[in-house]
Amino acid sequence: MIKLQEVNKNFHKQQVLHDITFQIKDGSIYGLLGSNGAGKTTLLKIIVGILKQEKGSVQIEGQKVFENTDVKKRMIFIPDSLYFFPHYTIEQMANFYQNIYPSWDQERFVQLREMFGLDIKKKVSQFSKGMRRQVAFWLAFSAMPDILVLDEPFDGLDPVVRRKVKNLLIQDVADREMTVLISSHNLREVEDICDYVGILHKGSILLEKDLDELKADIHKVQVAFRNHVPAALKKDLSILHEEKRGSVRLWIVRGAETEVSKLIESYQPIVYDLLPLTLEEIFVYEMGGAGYNVENILV
């Protein structure tokens, strides 16, 4: 479990993180979303113990992270700007990782070689940007960390590699309860793999959600009635948003699907469809309800 309690961080006199409190359960994938400058990289660096917060606590399995090598050996951070030793080949980097991470799995490194298809005798600096990112993932997956922290991890990866990397992430989470924290400015990029999403805006967490619960709790409804819309129905439903399209109403409603359907059908509509929402649509309505314009916060 990663547990943050009222974490604050200043750079010089500017406060960039304000009372950040959240938890990430073992074996889950948490997406930390936010626009440029929201504070994502700073927060990630505090979680992995590169930076120290001014106030508050960060604990992993009950232990503090900063200057704690035992915890750091179980965790890998892939930053947005990658660093490899100049002149090192992939093989030399792998040897270096093997010495640092006790859980390094050489068999897996060899097995993943086929998937990534990169020459281990070649210097990492001679690969393209996207290929260097693949090397970072290859090393990280071979080190078998308990915790993987990824800063904008999919930038520069082509769609095929992106899919392969996401599959590996999901596999490690399912097989051995790896915990993953991913930062991104793009909801669509992470919505297919995250269990939880937190939105960071100007250094504060605006919203935090379990995605399965979120998807089960909010729906798009198209409905039409022979005469006018029953006022009692509108009163009983939790309608977040309404649009009129001729005689058809489009509603965004909150509530369990079975209950929403039962209630609407009891008024015998002549048209009734309950449609799924994309995660992006859900956030637009959720955050709109909280007084934020989501287009200014997420892409």
Ligand SMILES: Nc1ncnc2c1ncn2[C@@H]1O[C@H](COP(=O)(O)OP(=O)(O)OP(=O)(O)O)[C@@H](O)[C@H]1O
């Ligand atoms: N080393 C530093 N010294 C001073 N200010 C910094 C430093 N690092 C970050 N900041 C400031 O902290 C704020 C948050 O930056 P951070 O890099 O954490 O944002 P981010 O959400 O990762 O943004 P992006 O999506 O653009 O990478 C910004 O205002 C930035 O200017």
